[in-house]
Amino acid sequence: MSQKRHRLVPQTLGLKRRRERGPVDADALRGESGSARAAVAELVRLFPRGLFEDALPPIALRSQVYSLVPDRTAADRQLKELQEQGEIRVIQLGFDLDAHGIIFTEDYTTRVLKACDGRPCAGAVQRFLASVLPACGDLSFQQDQMTQTFGFRDSEITHLVNAGVLTVRDVGSWWLAVPGAGRFIKYFVKGRQAVLGMVRKAKYREVLLSELLGRRAPAAVRLGLAYHVHDLIGAQLVDCISTTSGTVLRLPET
Amino acid sequence: MLGFLSARQAGLEDPRRFRRAESTRRVLGLELNKDRDVERIHSSGVNTLDIEPVERRYMLSGGSDGVIVLYDLENSSRQPYYTCKAVCSVGRNHPDVHKYSVETVQWYPHDTGMFTSSSFDKTLKVWDTNTLQTADVFNFEETVYSHHMSPVATKHCLVAVGTRGPKVQLCDLKSGSCSHILQGHKQEILAVSWSPRYDHILATASADSRVKLWDVRRASGCLITLDQNNGEKSQAAESANTAHNGKVNGLCFTSDGLHLLTVGTDNRMRLWNSSSGENTLVNYGKVCNNSKKGLKFTVSCGCSSEFVFVPYGSTIAVYTVYSGEQITMLKGHYKSVDCCVFQSNFQELYSGSRDCNILAWVPSLYEPLPEEDETKTKSRLNPAFEDAWSSSDEEG
Numbered sequence: 001m002s003q004k005r006h007r008l009v010p011q012t013l014g015l016k017r018r019r020e021r022g023p024v025d026a027d028a029l030r031g032e033s034g035s036a037r038a039a040v041a042e043l044v045r046l047f048p049r050g051l052f053e054d055a056l057p058p059i060a061l062r063s064q065v066y067s068l069v070p071d072r073t074a075a076d077r078q079l080k081e082l083q084e085q086g087e088i089r090v091i092q093l094g095f096d097l098d099a100h101g102i103i104f105t106e107d108y109t110t111r112v113l114k115a116c117d118g119r120p121c122a123g124a125v126q127r128f129l130a131s132v133l134p135a136c137g138d139l140s141f142q143q144d145q146m147t148q149t150f151g152f153r154d155s156e157i158t159h160l161v162n163a164g165v166l167t168v169r170d171v172g173s174w175w176l177a178v179p180g181a182g183r184f185i186k187y188f189v190k191g192r193q194a195v196l197g198m199v200r201k202a203k204y205r206e207v208l209l210s211e212l213l214g215r216r217a218p219a220a221v222r223l224g225l226a227y228h229v230h231d232l233i234g235a236q237l238v239d240c241i242s243t244t245s246g247t248v249l250r251l252p253e254t
Numbered sequence: 255m256l257g258f259l260s261a262r263q264a265g266l267e268d269p270r271r272f273r274r275a276e277s278t279r280r281v282l283g284l285e286l287n288k289d290r291d292v293e294r295i296h297s298s299g300v301n302t303l304d305i306e307p308v309e310r311r312y313m314l315s316g317g318s319d320g321v322i323v324l325y326d327l328e329n330s331s332r333q334p335y336y337t338c339k340a341v342c343s344v345g346r347n348h349p350d351v352h353k354y355s356v357e358t359v360q361w362y363p364h365d366t367g368m369f370t371s372s373s374f375d376k377t378l379k380v381w382d383t384n385t386l387q388t389a390d391v392f393n394f395e396e397t398v399y400s401h402h403m404s405p406v407a408t409k410h411c412l413v414a415v416g417t418r419g420p421k422v423q424l425c426d427l428k429s430g431s432c433s434h435i436l437q438g439h440k441q442e443i444l445a446v447s448w449s450p451r452y453d454h455i456l457a458t459a460s461a462d463s464r465v466k467l468w469d470v471r472r473a474s475g476c477l478i479t480l481d482q483n484n485g486e487k488s489q490a491a492e493s494a495n496t497a498h499n500g501k502v503n504g505l506c507f508t509s510d511g512l513h514l515l516t517v518g519t520d521n522r523m524r525l526w527n528s529s530s531g532e533n534t535l536v537n538y539g540k541v542c543n544n545s546k547k548g549l550k551f552t553v554s555c556g557c558s559s560e561f562v563f564v565p566y567g568s569t570i571a572v573y574t575v576y577s578g579e580q581i582t583m584l585k586g587h588y589k590s591v592d593c594c595v596f597q598s599n600f601q602e603l604y605s606g607s608r609d610c611n612i613l614a615w616v617p618s619l620y621e622p623l624p625e626e627d628e629t630k631t632k633s634r635l636n637p638a639f640e641d642a643w644s645s646s647d648e649e650g
Contacts, residue, residue, distance in 0.1 A: 072537035073578040097499060138486070236540040252542075253567065 036078035039068035040088065040102055046227045051187075055115060055180055057107035059091070062100040063234030064227070083137050092139050092175045094167075095189055098235075103178065105133070112165060115179045121159035124152070128160055143172030187222045194220035195228040199238055199249055206241075206250035271558075278557040280601040280617035284572070286586045288636070291337040292604065292612040295323045298355075300606025302550060303595045304369075306361040307405060310599045312341070314369055315606055316356030321345055322371055324383070325612075327597065327604075335636045338614065342386060350379065350388040357398060357547065363405040370413060372398040378415055380427065392425050392432065396442075400548050403427075404448035404456075412470065414456050416443030422458050424470060436468050438476045444548045445504050449528065451511025457528075459502035464495065465516050467531065478531035480516070482524060498522060504549035508560060508575060515562055515575070517551065519543050523564060525575065536578040542566050550593035554601070563603055565591035570605055570615075586613050 043060035062079070069075040079102065082088045089108050091101040109129050116125045132141070132150050146152045152160075157174075160166045164179030178184075198218070199207050209229070217225050229249070232238045238249040258275065261267035296317040305313045305327070313325045323343040329336040344351050352373035362368035368389070372378040374397045380390040396418035403413045411427040422436040422443055439460040449455035455477075456468045466476040480497040498518025506515045507528065514528045523541040525534045541564055543549060553575065554561040560575040563584075570584040570591055587607040594605035603615040 066539075071577070071579065072539055073535070076535060076537050 034069070036065055036069055036075050037082060037087075039065045039075075040079075040082075040104070042068065043227075043230065044104065044107075046224060046230075048223055048227075051222055052180070052183065055111065056178065056184055057103045057111040059101040059103055059178070059181070059184060061093075061231050061234070062090075062098075062102060063232075064230040065102065066234035067230045068234075086134055086137060089133070089137075089176065090139055091178060091181075093181070093185055093188075095185060100139070101178075101181075108178070109133070112163075112179060116163045116165075119163070121163040124156040124159040125163050125165055127156075128152075128165060138176075140169055140173055140175050141166070146174075184223075191221040191223050191228050192231060194218050195225065195232060196237060196251075199232075199251055204250075206248050208245060209240075209247040209249055212249065274556060274558040277554075277598075277601055278559065280619065281554055281557055281561055281572075282581065283617045283619050284582075284584065284601070284603055284615045285618050286584075286613060287616040287618055289335045290614045290616050292325060292614055293337050293340050294611060295340050295343055296321060296606075296610045296612075298610060299589075299592060299608035300610065300612055301356060301592050302358050303593050303604055303606050303612065304360050305595050305597055305604070306366045307363055308365060310597050312361075312366055313338070313595070313604060314359045314361060314371075315612060316359040316371055316373075317610075318355040318608075319346065320352035320354060320356055320373060320375075322352075322356060322359060322381075327602075344381070344386060348386070352377065352379065354397075358400050358402070358550075360401065360403055363403060363407075370401065370403060372401040372415065374398070376417075378413065378425065390427070390430055392430075394423065395419065399443060400445050402446045402448055404453050405450055407448070407453035409453065410470075414446040414448065414458070416446040416458060416460075418442045420460070420462075422446060422456075422468075434470070436470070436476070438466055438468075438479075439464060444501060447505040447507055447514075449511045450507050450509060451528075455511075455528075457505050457507070457514055459497070459505045459516060461501040462496075463498050463500060463502060463518070465497040465502050465505065465514075465526075467514075467528070480514075480526055480531050480533070482533050484533050484535075497524065497526075503543055503545055503547075504551050504564075506551055506553055506562070508553050509555040513575070515551075515553065517541055517543055517549055517564060519545075523562075523573075525578075536576065538573050538578045539580065541571065544590075545592075552594050552596045552603075554596050555598040557601075563594050563596065563605075565594060565605070565607075567591075568607070570594055570603070584615055586615075587611065 040060050043064050044058040047058035049058060065075050066072050083090055086105055089103050089105055093099045093101050116122050146157060164177060166174040167177040169175045213225055221228060233240050239252050241248045241250055258267060258272040262269050262272050298318040300315050300317050302316040303313060311328045313327055315323050321343060324341045325338045326341050327338050352375050354374035356371050356373045359369060359371045367383055369383060370378060370380050376394045376397055378392040378398060378401055379388045382389050394417050398415055398417050400416040401413050412424045413427060415423045415425060420439040420441055423432045424434050426433040439462055441460055441462040443458050443460050445459040447457050454469050454471050456470055457465060459465045465480040467478045468476045479495055481495050482497055497516055498520050500519035502516055502518045504517040512528055514526045515523060517523045521540045521542055523538045525536045527534060549565060551564040562573050562575050564571050568587045568590050572581040587609055589607055589609040591605050591607040594603055596603050601617050604612055606612045
């Protein structure tokens, strides 16, 4: 049974705890607490730019933000505010309905422009980035929205899909996408399984966090152990238990 | 607490505020206590529990073997160690016992003279508590997953029944027949719940991922179908108009009836505004849900910030309702927990699980004071913990 009882009505209740627990222990990963914006900035620093030759904007995941900002509802709300202000774009990564990638808008626009430089679709892409992105902060776009509100012709939409900016989702609707993100998603899924496998193969299916981060990353993990560990903690694929020797990652029993 | 007491006495504090603060403190201190036990009668999993709303003294439990047991929760002995005894039970040798597993039991909301039980044997039985005979039986074509009677209704005696078929049936206790049918769902109805605020509002949850709110006085279809995206098309097209991305297993209104909690097999719990149908987007994290039938969870009542107790595998997870924070996991059962109920008079939680046990979670705040007199402490000990050997050096 967890001994961490959180104070809800702080001083008025004077809840007598059996064992006084300090705040969540700040070790290498959990140092950040605070806003979602700071969390995204820190996660973006963990992203290996060199691996993709700087062609991909640094992508953080929503589950990683949850691991740095423990209050999920507040994290969701702050991310939504950032999305509405236009500072970040949320992208649907194809492998899981809940997995959303978070990218800073300036990174996204610079990389996309660089990727489609000199190609025939450049004009349509530039128009899209200039007119649609600031106006509509959603993850996906509908046919009537694109043709009526923003005045894109079908040929231009085909250009956008070819450039990798839009991905077909359904008849007449498209997801916003990052050109060249396929490689990232492949490395990510493989790396997630590999790190989960490292925890699974450990004795008692639990691993000390500091020890896991100090291990040599297996070949399947290209994005870095810290990146994947944040994602696993936030997606609740591992339980994070604080012990006297530090944080332990344990596979949930179910 | 002394500060609260003196402030209340002086008139500086509202007495209700003190009551809510103390209730919240007690709920935060819930744990298993060796002094409180519930007598074990069931020989198979306990599927459902219900505490009567009048005195909060008697509890009904329904098991997978069709047995229904009535417990007295009140501690009338002077000892701190107390087992909640079974007052009576509808056992396997009772002529009217359900043939298969009892899925839901509910006390008649206005007194303890009657209770209703529904089971996989396609019946809903109305029992007279004092004679333990069935007063009425409603038969259906499909297995019954869940039923509920409105706790605030004075103008009607309708019992909403959710079965394997897609139609919600409303049975009238006064006339003894099904009065009407609500159509709209496409698959089996796993949970039904009346609103504790309005006697005509009913919520139903179905395996087709939809939760619908109905006004039973209207002849046309449902009032609202809850949509997890709140109408935004930017999320997946497949989840349009659905409350969850999987079957919706459990429904619970908060005690004031203004919000509705739903759990689904997509391992999520969502909080909805029950008047507008809007998803409040409170994020509880992963709420593991592997149940193939309904999951019965409960909300606390009378605390300053309400808590929801959800069966999570073989533990019970406690969250604050409006902020989504996980408070604790109550561990104690050996197998998966199926149901839990909250006794709001003493802030106790009773939970039933597939390991045939009903556990009582009691607020533990103070250690008992050590008694000066030694004989008195001995009499307080549970005989199971007493030593059988003598401490003297002589033999025997």
